[in-house]
Amino acid sequence: MNLSFLGINGSIQSKESGNVSFIAAKSSHFILFETSGALCSDIRKAGFDPLNLDAVIISHCHIDHIYAFPSLIHNLWLLGRKRALPVFANPDAIEKAKMLFNLFALPQKRDMFAVSFNAIESEQFAAGEFHIKPFAVEHCFPTTGFSEASGAFTYFADCNVSWSIPAFCNKTKVLIHEAGGTADEEKALNEKGHSSARQAALRAKQINASKLCLVHLPFDVDPCAMLAEAAYQFSDVTIPELLEKIEIGLENG
Ligand SMILES: [Zn+2]
Ligand SMILES: [Zn+2]
Known part of the structure; x- marks a missing residue:
């Protein structure tokens, strides 16, 4: 099992790093915590194929944790993703993610893969291999x-x-x-x-x-x-x- 950090900064990006986000992986498949930065680019730089993303987990709905969510979905759609992508976050952040998803009319894209929005509170959940x-x-x-x-x-x-x-x-x-x-x-x-x-x-x-x-x-x-x-x-x-x-x-x- 390994972790790879794509960004480590708080709200303000620096020359060295964008906002915090990281990958957890057990194989070539992985899950992503937080959605900020040039995600598909950074995922590739970390040695993973963006299409092997099994789940997205977001801690809260502040902009530095969620702004890249629609771009991630758009990239995966353009790359030809077919399988569903589960997203896990508390109800506030799930609402914000859904708003971003709809704002850019992503559900209307031809052959858009299924994005399942899961509002979680305290129950354990399965995300890919985790x-x-x-x-x-x-x-x-x-x-x-x-x-x-x-x-x-x-x-x-x-x-x-x-x-x-x-x-x-x-x-x-x-x-x-x-x-x-x-x-x-x-x-x-x-x-x-x-x-x-x-x-x-x-x-x-x-x-x-x-x-x-x-x-x-x-x-x-x-x-x-x-x-x-x-x-x-x-x-x-x-x-x-x-x-x-x-x-x-x-x-x-
Ligand atoms: Zn933050
Ligand atoms: Zn915050």
Whole structure:
């Protein structure tokens, strides 16, 4: 099983990266978390065929997480996709995805493949080769975190630290956590529904994660400062390199 990050920035894109989105794969097939950036291009750069996309998962309906959704569907249609594509998100984000789908008259395209919009709350669901447990996190809008059911990875999307982490996130191998800045700005970050790098590291320690990936980064804060304050709390922390596979070892193979 592996993860590939297509983007790691928060709302504002930088020279180095677009907004956060990432792939989880067990084979040549994969699922996509968040829809931002030049997705088909980035999926190819990560070594995957866009047509092998099995499911799309969106954490919430803020623009940096959802804007590329209609373009992704349009690209897949132009590439000749036939099989259905399931989309999973909380009811707010599903509504926004449907609006974008309809805004560009995508359902009316000739031979458009079926896009199934699944509004999820807390029930585990199957997405391609993965089983995913969703849970609510605390942000300024209804937002969902996701944990891979075997414990390989957990994604805390945009969130502060004032919510209780479900027990099933404990001992996740990789915690993907947003970090909107350093501890100097913690109060303001928390008020806006975000976390500092220090707080992300404390959460990783709290749930006994093996590894922490900081994402949803600000474009104007030194990443070294964020890494340093996180590393002070939690040893195995990284800012993922774009498009590089992060392998997640599983106990039984
Ligand atoms: Zn965001
Ligand atoms: Zn947000």
